[in-house]
Amino acid sequence: MRDAIEKLRFAVRELPPILTAISDGVASQPQGPGRWAKKEVIGHLIDSASNNHQRFVRGQLANRQEFPGYAQEDWVRVQQYRSVPWVELIELWRVYNAHLIRVAEAMSDEARLMTCRVAGETEAEVTLAALFEDYVAHLEHHLVAMLGRWPTGTP
Numbered sequence: 681m682r683d684a685i686e687k688l689r690f691a692v693r694e695l696p697p698i699l700t701a702i703s704d705g706v707a708s709q710p711q712g713p714g715r716w717a718k719k720e721v722i723g724h725l726i727d728s729a730s731n732n733h734q735r736f737v738r739g740q741l742a743n744r745q746e747f748p749g750y751a752q753e754d755w756v757r758v759q760q761y762r763s764v765p766w767v768e769l770i771e772l773w774r775v776y777n778a779h780l781i782r783v784a785e786a787m788s789d790e791a792r793l794m795t796c797r798v799a800g801e802t803e804a805e806v807t808l809a810a811l812f813e814d815y816v817a818h819l820e821h822h823l824v825a826m827l828g829r830w831p832t833g834t835p
């Protein structure tokens with residue numbers, strides 16, 4: 681979990697300037713036929729942050745809970761992320777993830793080993809530590825797909 685926290689800390693620091701260098705207009709355009717615009721990708725990552733935030737906190741209050749999944753395409757469609765100012769999406773993603781770093785750091789060793797299930801996503805029970813690691817891996821997956829690489833410095 682330590683590595684995942686450091687990876688997220690790195691992304692929170694490095695990603696916003698890389699995204700800010702992309703114009704609002706470019707970020708609003710689909711990245712290909714039937715593909716999300718960059719605004720929608722970041723919107724989806726905000727949805728991931730908000731859903732996982734609930735799991736990271738609620739999961740510490742009682743063991744072996746089952747949490748709902750979320751229909752990601754529907755969430756992106758309903759919230760109309762393409763019409764949201766790009767800079768606001770970037771800032772929302774940044775501050776939400778800065779908070780998730782604090783949540784993760786505040787998690788005790790015992791809490792990290794508490795388990796839960798996520799409907800439609802995890803068949804078996806997973807620890808909160810594994811859920812956090814999956815959260816960061818999912819972020820990395822989308823950033824690599826959108827930017828062609830993990831954000832390591834220069835755009």
Ligand code: NI
Pocket residue numbers: 724752818822
């Ligand atoms: Ni995703």
